[in-house]
Amino acid sequence: MQARIAQMMTTSTASGKIILFGEHAVVYGRPAIAVPVAQVRATATVTDAPPGSGCTIVAQDIGEETRLAAAAATHPLALVLRLALEEAGIGAEPDWRFVLTSDIPIASGLGSGAAISAALVRALLTHAGQPAPAETVSRLVYRSEELFHGTPSGIDNAVIAYERPVWFVKGQPPESFAVGQPFTLAIADSGIPSPTKESVGDVRRAWEADPAGYEAIFSRIADVVHGARRAIRDGNLAAIGALMNTNQQRLEELGVSSPALEKLIDAARAAGAKGAKLSGGGRGGNLIALVDEESAEAVQTALVNAGAKRVILTQVGTAGIG
Numbered sequence: 001m002q003a004r005i006a007q008m009m010t011t012s013t014a015s016g017k018i019i020l021f022g023e024h025a026v027v028y029g030r031p032a033i034a035v036p037v038a039q040v041r042a043t044a045t046v047t048d049a050p051p052g053s054g055c056t057i058v059a060q061d062i063g064e065e066t067r068l069a070a071a072a073a074t075h076p077l078a079l080v081l082r083l084a085l086e087e088a089g090i091g092a093e094p095d096w097r098f099v100l101t102s103d104i105p106i107a108s109g110l111g112s113g114a115a116i117s118a119a120l121v122r123a124l125l126t127h128a129g130q131p132a133p134a135e136t137v138s139r140l141v142y143r144s145e146e147l148f149h150g151t152p153s154g155i156d157n158a159v160i161a162y163e164r165p166v167w168f169v170k171g172q173p174p175e176s177f178a179v180g181q182p183f184t185l186a187i188a189d190s191g192i193p194s195p196t197k198e199s200v201g202d203v204r205r206a207w208e209a210d211p212a213g214y215e216a217i218f219s220r221i222a223d224v225v226h227g228a229r230r231a232i233r234d235g236n237l238a239a240i241g242a243l244m245n246t247n248q249q250r251l252e253e254l255g256v257s258s259p260a261l262e263k264l265i266d267a268a269r270a271a272g273a274k275g276a277k278l279s280g281g282g283r284g285g286n287l288i289a290l291v292d293e294e295s296a297e298a299v300q301t302a303l304v305n306a307g308a309k310r311v312i313l314t315q316v317g318t319a320g321i322g
Helices: 074-085 112-127 133-148 153-162 196-209 213-235 237-254 259-270 296-305
Strands: 007-021 032-048 056-059 063-066 096-102 164-168 182-190 273-281 284-290 309-315
Touching: 007 112, 007 153, 007 182, 007 213, 007 237, 007 273, 007 284, 032 112, 032 153, 032 309, 056 074, 074 133, 074 182, 096 112, 096 273, 096 296, 112 133, 112 153, 153 164, 182 259, 182 296, 196 213, 196 259, 213 237, 237 259, 237 273, 237 284, 259 284, 259 296, 284 296, 296 309
Parallel strands: 056 096
Antiparallel strands: 007 032, 032 096, 032 164, 056 063, 182 284, 182 309, 273 284
16 A cells, blocks of 8 residues: 655755775675765655656756656666665555755765665655654665675665764674764865776675785774774874875775875875875775864865865764764
8 A cells, every 4th residue: 555645845865975994895894984974965855746657766967867667677776766665665656756966976985876875765755754764774775785886885875874973894783983083084086986886896806816815905904994993982183094094005905096096195195184095996086184174275275286176074073973
């Protein structure tokens, strides 16, 4: 039986995210730390459509309009919409129009795909007059992430659904963690798409060819992540920055860095960042740099001069987040 329609229009949003420590190794059972980035968001708006029109998904930013009834089973947004309809107990396709927008750069490591899916799930469940708990949102979005990334760790859907900093181990519930002293990150977009599915797949193939060697790198990354959790808890910004630099070295060993990213990382460090590393799949996308009040402006300027297309600042550990 179709659930009751709660209202004529519903709008829901979801934040972006950034991985602080542990990307790639997290796919292999090691921990990672990630935080939401509230400065960029995805938005889903549901409106009631004329009778008989069914569900339509409008991805406004790319000019794509898809009728749910005609969408392939592998269409990521159609998949998450069907899963959410099932979750809501809605059998017959309702006459709803979903308009999706986002200011999160695509293929940049900021979780654009997971954020769009999370906003869509929240909007649908709310429009149906039902709760949209973070656990449910995360579970449904993970299914769509399997199409986006092949073998996702689950960290994107977790941090975006819960919208708080998380300590994440694959297969375990995400844990919030204590932030001893708020700190600021400069997030720089390299302007180069980050092919997460491709880089994850390349690491998988390399691991299959040399499991012992890659497991050793993953374990060294895990040591960095554990150290970072202690440093964040203690408010030790110097240690956080040094560990970011070490994590970057390990990511270079995995083959997921690039000359363009390393040019930006070097520019951030030279301008006063306490540490800098790529974030996410690598090869392109974003890098993050730990800055303070004195260095923030100089680091932003240096990153832009070195080729960054966009630099935003986000604070980790402010009231209501950490």
